Amino acid sequence: MTYRVGDVITVNDRMQQGYSYRIDAEAGRSFSPAFEPRFTPREMLELGVFEGKYCNDCVDELPKSWFRRAKLSGSPDPSLNRFKVKSRLPLSEWRRKGWILGPDPRGWFQWYCRYYLGRRIPEIDALQIKRWRAFSRHQAQVRKNCDPGDVWCRPRQRQALLQWSYDPFV
Numbered sequence: 001m002t003y004r005v006g007d008v009i010t011v012n013d014r015m016q017q018g019y020s021y022r023i024d025a026e027a028g029r030s031f032s033p034a035f036e037p038r039f040t041p042r043e044m045l046e047l048g049v050f051e052g053k054y055c056n057d058c059v060d061e062l063p064k065s066w067f068r069r070a071k072l073s074g075s076p077d078p079s080l081n082r083f084k085v086k087s088r089l090p091l092s093e094w095r096r097k098g099w100i101l102g103p104d105p106r107g108w109f110q111w112y113c114r115y116y117l118g119r120r121i122p123e124i125d126a127l128q129i130k131r132w133r134a135f136s137r138h139q140a141q142v143r144k145n146c147d148p149g150d151v152w153c154r155p156r157q158r159q160a161l162l163q164w165s166y167d168p169f170v
């Protein structure tokens with residue numbers, strides 16, 4: 001499935017029914033200069049994120065190519081994560097903390113998938129990019145506290161970096 005600028009995508013999955021959005025930019029292009037993710041959504045799914053349980057029911061919305069080598073599971077499985085650690089809080093906690101913004105009930109990664117595909121909602125995009133930029137502090141902590149080349153130092157922080165499309169192998 002390839003979307004083109006002007007296409008309208010209608011979402012019908014477990015968490016969202018009848019939501020539609022328009023593709024305003026070519027996939028993977030025209031990102032804000034303030035947003036430079038290290039990995040594409042496909043690469044993140046292949047490396048192992050969210051314990052294999054994130055957007056399993058979004059295959060009708062997202063490109064099938066993203067799922068060909070994705071590490072997915074019917075229930076959360078930390079062994080599927082790149083760093084083999086538990087990596088997520090329950091959605092109820094995300095809601096309580098105000099981390100769910102706009103029309104993306106699954107949070108930041110869902111926003112990133114849709115942004116990558118070409119959806120643009122300037123107010124929401126600015127907020128999510130601001131959150132993404134703030135997450136860089138974790139990369140600085142890994143650099144400060146781990147020996148170069150020791151990719152298993154601080155595995156939870158590295159998993160979190162990957163799930164925010166930062167380079168966890170710093």
